[in-house]
Amino acid sequence: MNPMKKAWKNPALLIGAAAILGIAFGLVVGPWAANLKFVGDLFIRLIQMAIVPLVMASVIVATGSMTGSGMGRMALRTFRWMIGFSAVAALLGWVISILVRPGAGIDFSGTVDPALEASAQEAQGWQETLLNFVSTNIFEAMSTATMVPIIVFSLLFGVVLNAYIQRSGNRMVLDLFDQIQQVVLTMIRLVMVIAPIGVFCLLGNLSGTVGFAVVVGAVKYLGATLLGVLILLALFVVVTALRTGLSPLRLPGKLGDQTMIAVTTTSSAVTFPTVLRTAVEKLGVSPRVANFTLSVGLTMGSYGAVLNYMIVIMFLAQTGGVQLDPGTIVLGMALAILLNMGTITVPGGFPVVAMFLATSLGLPFAAVGLLIAVDWFAGIFRTFLNVNGDSFVSMLVANASDEIDRDVYEGGAVAASGPVDLGALTARFEKADALD
Known part of the structure; x- marks a missing residue:
């Protein structure tokens, strides 16, 4: 295939080109570009309408298909480090957003979708906030896209479904939701075909207005x-x-290969074999620890994603002139961490994740197109940290159980990584790429 034709079939390249053209068009024609807004809004609504069924099906499938993983000391250490670093990433994202204020200057106050007003209501106290996590009518929550009660319902449904499957062996309901998830994902992929047009119109209106x-x-x-x-x-x-107690000066040379693959492919899944080999052969982590921590890290170790999602939340709030109360900020951090942990599985890429966060917290969507347009660059940053963060966690876990070979790290010994069944990690690869 002609390289030029192949390049123009790259979705990220098409969206990037549409973004540049849209911004240029809006700057040239000025306020008239607002006439394009309805096309951009249509694109956003096509994604938005898939959020509720996708989240419900994804959470139910994720929790309903869980099996025991042997929670030993290594697992506890791994989860402790991953959750701890994820919490720090969420907090840091909030602090940086307060200091840098990336959304300041893009005023879209007053453009919050009226359909989301119910989910954007301020709670009168922490008791009411917690009460609102549980809906008395799940269909009403679905109709207003009030995401937190939907997530709580889906989690409970998935847990009970899991227990039912373990007892009866009947997977019919789980298979149904799995098929629903796949159908909705296919629908989103179809919608993303028109993403360049949607982004052009969104950014044309955006730049023409502000x-x-x-x-x-x-x-x-x-x-x-x-x-x-x-x-x-x-x-x-x-x-x-x-x-x-190991020298950090050796790290750049050891992590160079996986870093280059991560930033050029923006895919933790593609980088995984190199990360695994690096952990064992260059960092001195034992194969046992490396296999476990790095495979878990594919979905739970996406610290760059947690950081970026929190910045997305604050960016959208700032562009809409929305003052987030402490409870909403904590909820935003929790959602970012849960997305990272895979407890809330929202596949379909960044546009779906951005819309999910906006819908869950009652934030305006006007600037989502801008975030989609530059997400290829943000994806480089996310994947860079996701990949290397997993390597550091594997070192910390291995050190705690004295399973890190210091001679290998110092370059005085050679270790060989064993074979790994990449096919068994297919589901984790898909989730990791969604987070990247």
Whole structure:
């Protein structure tokens, strides 16, 4: 195939080109570009209408198909580090967003979708907030896209369904939801075919309405994400060096191969074999620890995603002039962490995740198109931290059980990684790519 034709079939390239053209068009024609808004809104609504069935089916399938994984000391150490670093990533994303204010200057106050007003109501107290997590009518919650009660219902349904399957062996209901999930995902892939048109119209309206602030907002959003990634990377290095006593000066050379693959492919799944080989052969992590921590890290170790999702939440709030109360901020952090842990599985890529977060927290959608347009760059930052963060966690877990070969790390010995069944990790690869 002609390289030029192949390049123009790349969705990320098409969306990027549409974004540039849309911004240029809006800056040239000015307020008239607002006539394109309805096309962009149609694109957003096509994604939005799939959120509720997709989240319900995904959460039910994820919890309904869970099996015992042998919660030993290694598993507990792994989950402790991963959840701890994820919480730090969420908190850091919030702090950076407060300081940098990436959404400031792009004023879309007053454009919140009226259909989401019910989910954007301020709670009168923490008791009412917790009560609202449980809906008395799940169909009403679905009709208003009030996501938290939907998630709670789906989690409970999935847990009970799991127990039913274990007792009876009947997977009919689980298979039904699995098929629903696949159908909705196919529908989203179909919608994404028109993503370049939708992004062009969204950014044409955006730049025509607010002017050059759109470009500034995109740069500030990416800058905030990059700043957070660098701070978290420094934290990983410092914690790992202090806990293991190993020199951090050797890390750049050891992590170079997997870093290059991560930033060029923006895929944790593609990078996984290199990450596994690096952990055993260059970092000195035992194969037992590396196989477990790195496979779990595919879905639970997406620290770059947690950071980025929190910045997305704050960006959308700032563009809409929405003041988030402490309870909503904590809920946003929890959703970002749960997305990372795979407890809430929202496949379909960043546009679906962004719409899920906006819908869950009652945030305006007007600037989502801008985030979609620059997500290829944000994806590089996310994958970079996701991949290398997993390596650091594997070192920390291995050090705790004295399963890290210091001679290998120092370069005085050679270790060989064993074979790994990549086919068994297919589901984790799909989730990891969704987080990237």
